[in-house]
Amino acid sequence: MNRRDFLKRTAVGVAATGFMALPEDIWAASTVRLTILHTNDMHSRIDPFPNDGRTNGGLGGMARRATLISQIRQQEPSVLLLDSGDIFQGTPFFNFFGGELEYKLMTQMRYDAATFGNHDFDNGLAGLQRQLPNAGFPFLSANYDFSKTILKDCFQPYKVFEKQGIKVGIFGLGIELAGLVDKKNYEATVYLDPVQRAADMVKQLRENEKCNLLICLSHLGYKYENAKIDDRKLAQQVPGIDLILGGHTHTFMEAPEKINHSNGHETIINQVGWAGINLGRIDFNFSKKNKQKINVAAVVLPVGQPVISS
Known part of the structure; x- marks a missing residue:
């Protein structure tokens, strides 16, 4: 999707929410657009899936993702690129290099x-x-306590980014290990209650x-379906989060889910499958x-397109 098509889609969203439609130049002069790009559960998928008739054949690949991200950055001045975990494990690249290649390529893409x-x-x-x-x-982690491990003081619970005067607070939550x-x-890593830690992060x-x-x-x-904490329960129990970018369940969401709170606040949840097939x-x-x-x-951007054989 190019910038013109995306602006058209955004304009539809504005009209639907009751905001006054403005000419594009006036709209741009009075607003700041912040673009969030996100991935999850890459699982060491460096190359595209082989196009041999398998599911997802011809899709994915970090070089293709890097090209797509670069194109968006050329169009948009304020971009944040984020990942929700499980970068490691899934292909021989991890078995041979232990995660080195994944981190180096993500660094080149400027996560x-x-x-x-x-x-x-x-x-x-x-x-x-x-x-x-x-x-x-x-790496941001608000509910893993590494203080009694070799990773003590290696990570912060959150980080604040500023884009064109807009302050964006980002924090991380991990599953019970x-x-x-x-x-x-994971040795002496301590798992802290994610609901309480999320509430702490919202306050901070x-x-x-x-x-x-x-x-x-x-x-x-x-x-x-059980009582285990998930993104939906987190959104319902902790008002104040604007966006939850999820992982772990490899969920291909066609559109984000919105959770509305009694105070009028809205939390958006999104997840884009696995293996770098999509970029959110x-x-x-x-x-x-x-x-x-x-x-x-919001839009889901496929990374590459499968070749349909005759």
């Missing part, structure tokens, strides 16, 4: 931040520590950091005058 998935512990804390120098972006990851791989980022937009990078999973794009428009969010538009 701004990521969080951890359970498979990012597959080579243990020492394996993770070994690869961190290859990552030119921060016990029962999912071998104890020897809203009240102290004065952020205009709050994003949670989550590897909790989109939806479970969510555009927020803010008023330049008061920094208030005006509207949002």
